[in-house]
Amino acid sequence: MPQLFFAGLSVIVAGGLAALVPSRTPGRMERVFAALVAAGCVLVALAALRVLVGGDAWEVRVAASVPGGAWVFGIDALSAFFLVAIAGVGAAAAVYGATYLAAERSHGGVPFAHAAVAVLLVTLALVVTARAVVPFLLAWEVMAIANFLLVMFDHERADTRRSGIIYLVATHTATLTLIGMFAIWSASAHDLTFASLARAASTPAAGLGAVLVLALFGFGVKAGFVPLHFWLPGAHAAAPSHVSALMSGLVIKTGIYGLLRVIALAGGAPEWCGWTLLGLGVVSGVLGVVWALAQHDIKRLLAYHSVENIGIILIGMGVGALGTAYGLPAVAALGYAGAILHVLNHAVFKGLLFLGAGAVTRAAGTRRLDALGGLGRLMPMTWLAFLLGSVAIVGLPPLNGFVSEWMIVQALLGAGLGKGAIRAAVFGVAALGLIGGLALACFTKVNGVVFLGRARTAEAAAGREVGPGLFVPMLGLAAVCTLIGLLPAFVVRPALAAAEVVIGGDAGAHTVDPGTGAAWVGAAAAALIAFAAMGWVAYRVLMRDRSRVVAQTWGCAFSNPTPRMQYTATSFAAPVLEPFGAVAGLSVSHQGEEYRTHPRDPWLEGVILPAWRRLRAAVARAQELQLGRLHVSLLYVFATVVALLWYLASRQVP
């Protein structure tokens, strides 16, 4: 239902404009902004749900006066699924942001930041609904630019500027790659709508191989899987927390959406593409979580977990692509559906976690893990939300992260039980296991070091619970995590519908019965919660009439432990990281009795930046030829004339 959708977008835009309106009473316009954006997101979500539930996909054509034909927008199950994620997380982040940035009103950029958030949300929605090259690329780049401006919000800090430039360069290069991709593809198409791209895909002239490679690069940079993740951690850490939530939850997912859409238009990805996706998924899944373990900065840590989760999503997509390539529709459906569902799940719990990180940063004034501690008792709401988010991201029952991982595992098993080379894909299960185990280590570390034990610094000790403006959105997202965990069937079916868009036709429809399995998972989650609750009650009853003895923590005969004696994040992660050696990207330094580890991204610091420096040096050498001496320039002219005369002579047949 186009009207609803575009109405929603315009309401969001109105919200953005409202943020720019100066008002005498501070915060009024921010509230208006939050309300309008939330309302707009609700409308967009409704429009999407109509398609997901009702199944009536639509397309509208806008006659645009630019070369390349009409602009088409539309919502099908795939777009709708992404739209739901965008609307949900977007609303939460916007509401959160309205309060979160209030502390920095002196900064002056705050209204513009809010407006940029609105623009970001609108362009996100347009990216996943555009059905023609030009509007897609327009929305795509405007999204990137708005995102860049938001990353630069705190631009007085040098590292922010550095991250911002790296981000800008990366994203623009990605856009150029996409331009190249669409150029190749559309060269044989008769106009630039996705429909005719799909038609052209059947012709060999389309050069689908090149298209897919370019798509992998262009969308891959946005999605941020290894080795294209280099921009991601810095940018996520530099941006304001609610923006980090939007980036990690939504923006990088547009890369995934782009890949899925390209696969859908190309009529399925070939075998090599499936294996590539799977391989990339395993690599970035494992490396992402390993590098996350090495971090000392809570936001960088979460950012690396985005790399990890993109890896999990890619594993699902890879096995899905292999499913189609090997004619196993059920595997394809499960794989793609698992990936798509994980997109939603990750959007929710990673958004939640970044918002939590923001709350912690506000409360304790630092992002350094080893400077925090004991915040759990000071900010119980944030702690609860963050804990739920952690359980979800580790993929533990009874929350939503488990559901999507379960689906992906099933797809992998299906591949393993298939015929031919595809069976090798089953090793992906092991990768998922390893990833899960490492993620558990990482998030026990975060929760333990940030929220448990005792405060390591005075600032942390002074931390107070944030206002409802911050924790209500977090709790809302946490509730979503729990609901999806308890009632998976309600999301699994739409995910399968979206997967069918990718596969084309209703190949997966009859082969997969999501109902029973999902119902079991939900039941198990419920049972678990019930058991735990019963245990808790029983425990209460048992302890009812016993007095509680409260003492100091047992220090193994050491009388008075101080907060500084607590286990730090570094020491917690050390034994897990040690086996990974150099891959872990930790550089260790001893100063006297002080022992520090410095996380460094082996790819960015070790490969990309040195390569760039070498290029600059080479160019500097080349510029020696070009010192602007007049006679040299004249020599060039002379040489050109001679060369051209020679060409002339060679082309003159009397």
Add this chain to the structure above:
Amino acid sequence: MTLLHALVLLPALGALGAAVHRTEAYRTGWLLVIAALHLVLTGLAWTGAPPPTLGGWIALDAIGLIVLTVVSVLFAAVAVYAVGYLRRENPRGGRAFVSCLLAFLSAASLVALSHHFALLWIGLEATTLAVAPLIFHRHDRRSLEAVWKYLMLSSVGIALALLGTFLLAASQSVSGDAVRPLVLEDLMAGAPQLHPAWLKAACVFLLVGYGTKMGLVPLHAWKPDTYAVAPGLVAGLMAGVLTMIAFLGLTRITQVMIAAGLGGFVTPLLLTFGLASLAVGAAFIIGQSDLKRMLAYSSVEHMGLLTLGLGLGGGSAYGALLHAVNNGLAKGLLFLTAGNVVLAAGGVAGDQRGLLRRAPASAILLLAGLLAVAGSPPFGTFLSEFTIVRGAFGAGHPWIGAAALLCLAVAFVGMARLIVPMVYGTSAEPGGREARGGENAWLVAGPVALALGVLLLGLFVPPALQRQLAAAAAVLGGRAP
């Protein structure tokens, strides 16, 4: 006197008027009025194609109309800017400055309108002469060197172009005397009868001549120095207008060659020049520390893109013409803004920091310009570059398309690394120059208008313009994508 005469004569008279006028206020007002009138006349030209005059020496076809429009629009923006500029930096009353500006406009319009190769050549030489004093506005040693270099190289180019013109005439001499010599229409009409040997020779020398004025590698050496020392608005005029009309000269000879069925001769040359300019321009953008110098290389790069599009033909030719428009606007925007930065903070544009705080308008314009010149949506440059690249793939030159995109990426990295730190941060950065305010409406209005223009062209290319572009591309063996 018809519209076409007016387009040329009005600015010429304006130049005289500015030269004789005593008081400066009059002079700037004069400048504004002429620019406005010229704009109006150009608008009139869009309403209906005026008839050729001077025995067909002066006429207005699709390409001419497009070029004329860019010239007029850009000049109007520059004129507005000039008012603010002359208030801030005006060593000698600006008499020579204003009259040279107007003379330049007159010559440029002449080039856009001339359908006679000798007339075209005269116009181009006149622009060369008119710009020289403008570059030399500051009268210091560096600008003297730059002017000398500019004059020397471009007059060599002009001379070679004249030789090319002679050769063209010679090629015509074979085909009967009924034809009007060197008149475009007759050349096109009688193209098959033209003597190929002379024609090829003519093509080569015109290519070198006008290529030098466009600044194609390796004939570009004058560009960085000249743009670096010239005042922002002059550099803007050169990068936007001068290169544009030189490109027109290039398209003229190309169109004759194609009509004569010698496209196979000229295409490799265009592709070679185009790729060379793209690559060198992109590579030299990296690590420039002077904004205007860097923009000069960016101009080289984009001239390469235009030439490439011309050589590729097909949809790329259309894209090239559209890109000529977009690039003109974008370059004007950036050079005017660079001028603002220099006025606001002094020193070389490039060592300022934290402009967002001190000169917000210029800072935002810089960012917009960066994106616009890099061809990122929603700016018009995106559409044109996409069309060119798409045409390259369509014409079966995938590697050329890939190379173009690679160069654009490299160029963007270089530009972002210079511009982003200028815009953001605080002026307390190490090595950063204290950025002072001091923008006024005159200085901001022009670039803002240009920014809006290039932005608009990304979202909406007026149907009329599309028609003209299609017609122009058709002459160059191209078509609307």
Add this chain to the structure above:
Amino acid sequence: MSWSPLVAFGVTLLVAPALPGVATRTRSFLTGRRGPPVLQLYYEIAKLLRKRAVYSATTTWVFRAGPIVGLAAAVLSACLLPLDGRGALAGFPGDFVLFAGLLALGRFGLILAALDTGSSFEGMGASREAMVGAFAEAGLFLSFTALVMATGQPALTGMLGAPLAAGWSASLPALVMIGVSLFVLLLAEASRVPVDDPATHLELTMIHEVAVLDQSGPDLALVLYGSALRFTLLAALTALVLAPRGALAAPAALVALPMGLLVIAAVVGVVEATMARLRLNRVPQLLVATSALAAFAMILVLARS
């Protein structure tokens, strides 16, 4: 739904605390000591449940929730195993992911409870628990996947029940390897030698023991029972792989269940008696080697069909 799975479930919960006892007893016997009685753990749990609990001032609700969640997860995972060799109380395709997830959840709760005390000792233990878990997970998943590949059954009931028994001899070598790797995982999960030494007295060398240092009273009882239950479940798993009872009739299978468990426990004891515990930084290598073993088993299976 027949009654036997329910009975098997009950039996398992019942005998769980005996297994560590058996293991310890075997070990002491082999090392020429008497050792504590087999039922020692029952006594301890009973005693602890009657005592009061001492809580560190630093701790929050997490400290108390940890053991409960761990136990709940363990109990629920018990429902997923076909303990009687034929059918589980609950089962669905891919339920082994849930099984592994529940074990992980238990570890999650335990680690957080340990960190809640803010003690460096328990932090140390927690970190080691996390390390063991991280490297054990892949092996566990691989073993299960290999079973799925061997039997073609995506659910635990199938892959450990009748179908396994049917195709057992066919893929014996692979299954033996899987069994071995599951056994090593059991040692890791239940923190026995060579991964951990429950009998050591120096906190600095402990893993599990030091992580629950501050637990006391009923909480400690829950912890003890929970880890015993996890021990039992993995033992059951190993037993089911090495000796599928899918063929047996229900009563026989039910009798065979505790037998199998006790045998596994005894073997654990033998291992403890014959091996020294590894240096901590060798533990990951052991676990990775286990995963490699499981992977090899999987390759065998894939190659065979």
Add this chain to the structure above:
Amino acid sequence: MSGPAELVLLLVVLASFLVLGTARLSTGVRAVAFQGVLLGLVPLLLFPTWSWHRAALAAGTMAIKGVIVPRFLLWAIREAAVRREMEPRLGYVPSLLLGTVVLAVAFALAGRWPVPEGGGTLLVPVAVATVVHGLLVLTASRKAVTQVVGYIMMENGIYLFGLTQAERVPFLVELGVLLDVFVGVFIMGIVVFHINREFDSIKASRLVEGAE
């Protein structure tokens, strides 16, 4: 095409060689002036019939190229106290050799072109050779003055070719005069700013900028 015309064209070539070969600046200038005068003769010799237009052309050419510009240049040399050597970058002998090669190539090339009516077989190659000789001097020269000399030579070559079109195309050759405007500008530049060297002196600064 008559004998005298051929003779004149040969003299034009010799003048170019003189410029390439001489060490004295004034000699170079005079050679160029001589070349200008010769150019003035060419139209009269190419077309034996009398026409006022051609006569005027001849007179104008001789006046401007033969007298005014060279005088102006010599005056400039005195004004700006330019040192009196040509001092090309590649010595005199190499320039001469290169010049010969250029001439040969020009003839080889011109063989493939048709003969413009009026202009004899010699005219085109001589014109092309003169242009390239001019470029040669221009490129090789160290100082502004010699650059101007080279420029004039190149211009003469172009003009020479233009003469073949003088009959058919009105005003075309007259355009050549506009190039002399450039020459005037350059000479003024020399005089006003005392440019006696090409800008190597302040290259140091540029070196730094260029390299960064």
